Amino acid sequence: MLAKRVIPCLDVDKGRVVKGTSFVDLVDAGDPIELAQRYDQEGADEVVFLDITATSDDREPTIRLASRASEQLRIPYTVGGGMSDLARMRQIVAAGADKVSVCSAALKDPSIIDRAARAFGSQAVIVAIDAKRVGKADKWVCYLAGGRIATDVDAVAWAEEAARRGAGEILLTSMDRDGTKEGFDLALTRAVSRVVPIPVIASGGVGTLEHFAEGILEGEADAVLAASVFHFGTFTIRQVKEYMASQGIPVRLDF
Amino acid sequence: MAAEGKAAPRVAVVDYHKGNLSSVARGLAAAGAAPDVTDKPSRIASAEGVVIPGVGSFEDAMAYISSSGQADAIRDAIGRGVPFLGICLGLQVLFDEGCERSDPAQTGTVPGLEILRGSCIRLVSSRLKVPHVGWDAIDITPLGRSCPLLQGVQTGSTMYFTHSYVAFEGVEEGAVAARTHYVESFPSVVWSGNVFGCQFHPEKSSANGAQVMRSFVGLVAEGPDAAAGAATLAGAGEGSRA
Numbered sequence: 001m002l003a004k005r006v007i008p009c010l011d012v013d014k015g016r017v018v019k020g021t022s023f024v025d026l027v028d029a030g031d032p033i034e035l036a037q038r039y040d041q042e043g044a045d046e047v048v049f050l051d052i053t054a055t056s057d058d059r060e061p062t063i064r065l066a067s068r069a070s071e072q073l074r075i076p077y078t079v080g081g082g083m084s085d086l087a088r089m090r091q092i093v094a095a096g097a098d099k100v101s102v103c104s105a106a107l108k109d110p111s112i113i114d115r116a117a118r119a120f121g122s123q124a125v126i127v128a129i130d131a132k133r134v135g136k137a138d139k140w141v142c143y144l145a146g147g148r149i150a151t152d153v154d155a156v157a158w159a160e161e162a163a164r165r166g167a168g169e170i171l172l173t174s175m176d177r178d179g180t181k182e183g184f185d186l187a188l189t190r191a192v193s194r195v196v197p198i199p200v201i202a203s204g205g206v207g208t209l210e211h212f213a214e215g216i217l218e219g220e221a222d223a224v225l226a227a228s229v230f231h232f233g234t235f236t237i238r239q240v241k242e243y244m245a246s247q248g249i250p251v252r253l254d255f
Numbered sequence: 256m257a258a259e260g261k262a263a264p265r266v267a268v269v270d271y272h273k274g275n276l277s278s279v280a281r282g283l284a285a286a287g288a289a290p291d292v293t294d295k296p297s298r299i300a301s302a303e304g305v306v307i308p309g310v311g312s313f314e315d316a317m318a319y320i321s322s323s324g325q326a327d328a329i330r331d332a333i334g335r336g337v338p339f340l341g342i343c344l345g346l347q348v349l350f351d352e353g354c355e356r357s358d359p360a361q362t363g364t365v366p367g368l369e370i371l372r373g374s375c376i377r378l379v380s381s382r383l384k385v386p387h388v389g390w391d392a393i394d395i396t397p398l399g400r401s402c403p404l405l406q407g408v409q410t411g412s413t414m415y416f417t418h419s420y421v422a423f424e425g426v427e428e429g430a431v432a433a434r435t436h437y438v439e440s441f442p443s444v445v446w447s448g449n450v451f452g453c454q455f456h457p458e459k460s461s462a463n464g465a466q467v468m469r470s471f472v473g474l475v476a477e478g479p480d481a482a483a484g485a486a487t488l489a490g491a492g493e494g495s496r497a
Binding site: 040045071074093199222 | 383
């Protein structure tokens with residue numbers, strides 16, 4: 001049975017990991033590759049490198065990162081952040097990334113999804129959606145630029161359109177929950193999971209083991225992504241997977 | 256390279272110009288081979304092992320492989336008995352034909368390398384998500400238990416898949432070493448003599464995939480007769496069960 005995936009996300013600035021790490025024995029705790037290799041050994045199903053480099057004129061380190069990751073990692077990885085156009089996505093894919101994740105550029109010009117899917121295959125194209133709840137009803141809108149700029153694009157409708165245009169997966173982040181440790185926005189996750197025929201990665205808000213399982217069982221997601229609970233050693237990936245397995249969720253434990 | 260042959264056998268990684276092959280090269284190197292990412296038919300034909308990695312679409316890949324002379328070089332190498340491994344799309348192109356077109360609007364099939372019998376189809380499901388992306392189990396068939404590529408791999412082991420197409424129609428049971436069940440029950444490892452194929456990506460399948468890579472490189476190191484010898488033994492095993 002297809003396993004539900006557990007994915008650590010590493011924030012990277014100019015090619016270096018920015019958030020802290022609990023692994024005291026790493027030679028270079030700022031090296032995203034060394035950290036990703038540790039996550040592989042701990043059972044991560046894949047890793048996401050999120051490029052948060054503020055200036056768009058310093059993209060070389062990320063290309064070098066994608067290239068080194070391809071040469072050194074033995075699990076799949078995604079590079080997201082700063083995918084301003086197809087040329088940029090092509091650089092990262094050419095460097096060896098299994099998948100690229102695009103957010104703002106797709107909202108500005110949705111045809112980039114069609115073009116990327118044709119150029120690299122749907123399996124390589126993740127559309128990231130940063131969604132924020134509006135009003136009391138279950139309605140969410142998309143944000144641009146790492147959550148700094150609001151749009152009036154309905155997040156659920158956008159996910160549907162992205163899938164129709166050829167996205168291979170949706171990386172869905174609840175901006176309301178991100179950093180809160182209150183758990184995923186399950187209504188949002190479920191709403192998107194139910195309308196798209198492609199995998200949904202739930203992101204934003206994990207604080208407990210139960211939250212991971214809820215994302216799958218109640219949010220109906222195909223994968224769960226987290227950053228700080230792994231970086232700071234709150235849980236190991238094995239702990240998370242063993243808990244998920246205890247809740248009847250198929251996970252990969254033969255690592 | 257010949258001087259290095261004994262220490263690290265040269266495995267040609269067929270570059271058909273559709274993507275980055277450094278992960279496959281890294282996986283082979285970690286398993287003890289000297290990977291040679293090349294588009295040159297002469298280097299493919301003379302290699303001690305050959306890998307077709309999985310990038311791009313069936314039609315695009317076959318168009319390049321056929322027109323560049325790589326197809327003949329691959330057949331030459333296989334004919335000499337050197338171990339061959341097709342990964343993902345590299346498994347699919349071993350078969351007679353595939354329906355994955357460069358322009359999705361087009362229908363009909365395009366010919367593959369025609370080394371194994373059968374054709375590739377698209378997974379279609381209203382219930383399950385396609386592409387089939389992620390870690391899934393391989394069920395090793397009775398034949399697969401004697402497959403040298405799967406030595407040290409338990410049935411039920413999870414591997415990393417990412418694909419929308421599978422070898423399916425007309426595939427001979429005698430070439431199926433493992434199956435995976437998603438939408439269809441499709442061959443996830445195929446084996447015929449010195450020819451092996453994995454629908455999953457061993458180079459992305461962590462420790463389990465590394466074991467598959469080591470087995471393949473081990474066969475390459477043993478030389479052209481090793482895989483064929485194993486096939487003969489498996490054939491005898493089949494016979495004794497019948």
